Amino acid sequence: MDSFDPGRGRAFARFAAGDGADVDAAVAAARTALRGPWRQMGPAERGRILAKAAAMLRERAARFAVVESLDSGKRLSEAEGDLRGVARAFEYYAGAADKLHGEGLPLGRLYVGFTSQEPVGVVAQIIPWNYPLSTAARGIAPALAAGCTVVAKPAEQTPFTALMLAELLHEAGLPAGVLNVVTGTGAEAGAPLVAHPDIDHITFTGSVATGSAVMRSAADNVTRLVLELGGKSPLVVLADCDMNAALNGVVEAIYENAGQICSAGSRLVLDRSIADVFLGRLVAWVEKFRIGHGLTNPDLGPVNSRRQLDIIDAHVRRAVKAGNHVLTGGAIATSDAGGWFYQPTIISAQSAADPLVQEEIFGPVLVVQIVDGPDEALTAANATSYALVAGIYSQNITEALRFARDVDAGQVFINEWFAGGIEVPFGGNRKSGFGREKGMAGLRSYCKMKSVVARI
Structure with a gap:
């Protein structure tokens, strides 16, 4: 073969x-x-x-x-x-x-x-x-x-x-x-x-x-x-977060390995009070990404196959047709190397019931859900059939630990996505x-x- x-x-x-x-x-x-x-x-x-x-x-x-x-x-x-x-x-x-x-x-x-x-x-x-x-x-x-x-x-x-x-x-x-x-x-x-x-x-x-x-x-x-x-893992960013750390965490959580990670932070659950500033900075960062062959160490590499590229593209097309708003990206990309590339994408979801929120895309596509405060954030985090990983950025450790207690996930990250290593048990619940x-x-x-x- x-x-x-x-x-x-x-x-x-x-x-x-x-x-x-x-x-x-x-x-x-x-x-x-x-x-x-x-x-x-x-x-x-x-x-x-x-x-x-x-x-x-x-x-x-x-x-x-x-x-x-x-x-x-x-x-x-x-x-x-x-x-x-x-x-x-x-x-x-x-x-x-x-x-x-x-x-x-x-x-x-x-x-x-x-x-x-x-x-x-x-x-x-x-x-x-x-x-x-x-x-x-x-x-x-x-x-x-x-x-x-x-x-x-x-x-x-x-x-x-x-x-x-x-x-x-x-x-x-x-x-x-x-x-x-x-x-x-x-x-x-x-x-x-x-x-x-x-x-x-x-x-x-x-x-x-x-x-x-x-x-x-x-x-x-x-x-x-x-x-x-697999998963559709929520990354919660509350109003009291360290914004620089949270921005770094979001970028790593969804764009590492072109988003092809079961534990990717593919849902950004973002407090409304900081949403405009946070998303403005995030979009500006992502739009500067250099796309290229993996051996050139770009900011974003290819997806694994033509089949996976088509799956990602179909997800995004359906989401746009349903009325969800693309903040950046949203299309197949080209590269001097050729190959299978998708633009780093950020989409704001209209409804928690939308397939955009509920289904695993497995690509460099970040779904944004805007919430008002920690209680709504927890509700949004638990509102899919997946329960693999969840994360939260907050400088209030009590609030963060309450989230860790109440969210349904096999592993919870606080103030650093992908924290830990081989010592930390890994696996999921539900689907x-x-x-x-x-x-x-x-x-x-x-x-x-x-x-x-x-x-x-």
Whole structure:
């Protein structure tokens, strides 16, 4: 299959189009490895392999970042930041591998009771195209730390860094069969993987529609799931905010990776008393953006595919037809590099019920909702079917913490969007999915608990 450079809109490399037979072979290899030397390896030794991989990733970060930028379209500086996060993820779970333990149970003098945490088994990882290496790492690293074996299916748009990561991990000492990567389409490789009876757990990141299909497929084998499905995340800016910090936060929240982030701050919920000044400054900033190929480190890079570009454009066209007001942008952009670009866009929504507010666009499109005060802001924040991330800018910490308490979201940012790191559990509620990745919660996602009781 061809892999395309989104910045030029042209194929730049080819990769294997895997199918059900390849999935069968990969799952069989993972099942065999689960019973082999990997099972006998102590947690500290697993940690040493992950630590070595972290060091190797830092040494080879430049190469990985260039490939990630070429394959996904993201700016090189963003890809370099992703690599730092990926290395840190392996470092974190290297340290956690020998800290995973059960608990003693207080059953009285006649009994000894305890729990243990065991690897869940063979794990399937379905990796999206927007953060190919980061998402792969946040699933693969804890799964390996827990003692699982893995079959990973990267998106057909962005296969290469997952293949490079598998090569690096085996070079770091991972036994054969412990990590397997099958490239190909969702229909030909992904569907057989999530339906495979020898898969013990699935971690899926992607759309609600595909996640629902994965759930139905997993149900036939009663396979465990972690689903991270997307969002329409509110970024609340109250009247007492630090305006410079809030402006920086809004720009980063929606325009990083051309808005192709499940946790993007795609809804600006803005207090009416500062709306004119805030939006004036925001529009002036965005209209100066330089658009270009990811390797040139522009202000805004391309979207991942022609298909995604058309989806974004269709969303905006419908919004304009419905009477929503475009403050800036609102059209497909051109670049000297060619490729698939969309103008950085800001649209003021007329109604909270509009699809513009309710549906995930997954592009560089910021939707503005004007509110009067904190209570209306909270109501607006909770008024979609998604509940992945929320954020607030306010210098009143009590007001901010009340918002964090009352908003429905898996993660809340206060005065900095994308705050935190691998240590912070991540995942959503409602249509944003369920289960958690990252942090120690992410490690426990790849474990099954066993209780043991002995009469003495």
